[in-house]
Amino acid sequence: MRLISRTMLLAAALTLPLAATVQGQSDTPYERHLNARQGYMDVLAFNIGTLGGMARGNIDYDAEAAQTAADNLAAMSGVNTRPFWPEGSDNAALGDATRALPAIWEDPEGFGEAWMAYRTAASDMAEAAGGGLDALRGAMGPLGSSCGSCHEDFRQSDD
């Protein structure tokens, strides 16, 4: 009982101020959080697009553009995104607005490890991207897998 009420209070204290500011804007109290984390992911996809486009041979290799994209990814991987993922903002609670699975909060350790794997792969890419197409291609596999293995366990599949 004590534990429950403490956790609930804590949860309320954490979410109330934020919830209050978005009241009336949407039917989920977490719209800003969802925008923040989905926007964050879209920035990753944008930069991966440059590197992946070169790796696929769709765009010509350009050391400077590759380095910029890789530096962006490495910088993004240093952002502490924890505030974007409040407890209760999973897709079981919020429905279609998010694809974040409850597993994120059930297995915080696994989620944390997935972030670390991505951070390592992004910094390896920042070392490699400016050093020629082969180096870029070599770093692309681990970086892509780091996105994929988190989406495998923590993001819902959908049409």
Add this chain to the structure above:
Amino acid sequence: MRFLRIVLALAVIGVGAGLWLTAPQVIEAADLPDHDPDPAHGEQVFIAAGCASCHAAEEAEGEARLILSGGRAFASDFGTFYAPNVSMNSEHGIGDWSEAEFLTAIRHGVSPGGQHYYPAFPYTTYARAGIADLRDLWAYMQTLPADATPSRAHDVGFPFSIRRALGGWKLLFSDDDWVMQGADLSPQVMRGRYLVEALGHCGECHTPRNALGALDHGNWLSGAPNPSGDGRIPGITPDALGWSADDIANYLNDGFTPEFDSAGGSMVEVIANTSQLPAEDRTAIAAYLRALPASE
């Protein structure tokens, strides 16, 4: 209600078909022609058929995917199935099986003891695979490490716990004709068809099932509910997907959609396999998907 219907249906099929009809089909060693096995080619078959995705331990990566200790769980409407140990350990794996027993299991879904396997083991797909390919696969599997992890019992209730009832199911739904028919398919599309329909078991996830759990060939690859309960598995017919052949081949290699979102869910395991195939095979799969009819 639905459960009752299924039970009734199974009972009717079982009785109506007569037990002799539901008796397992078997491949005998004497039926097999001489064959010079090629384990290196067998490795390609192993990758394309995705055996490791089910029979390697959960989260296994790299070399560990070659230890076929089993243990992965598959939820279905009929209960939870666990992939068994199929390593070369003679006690817990299939180390003491003959080649003919292996071929019978893969193509007909029948165990050395004469029992029917559950279709969670995609033998209805592998029934279309070439015997020579499967014999090379067997030769390759001999080279993989033995592992002594005991297989886990399935968690399925009555009447699905009666393996004999599966004979009726098989009679109704085992069909080794190609889903994509046509006399004028290009060699590339035919190769893609082989990879998708005989080895890749793409249909096992991307095609909806009927009330008895059989794939609905009329809605081939048009998308399906996710058996894990999370969302839907997308359709991959040209209209549902809207991707070029290059987009598809690249996705099967690097895991990125045309927008450079990264694939997730159970597709990640599939891409771990397709990314190891020769590039021509990915291109062939893409050509096949582009040649599918529209879903609606």
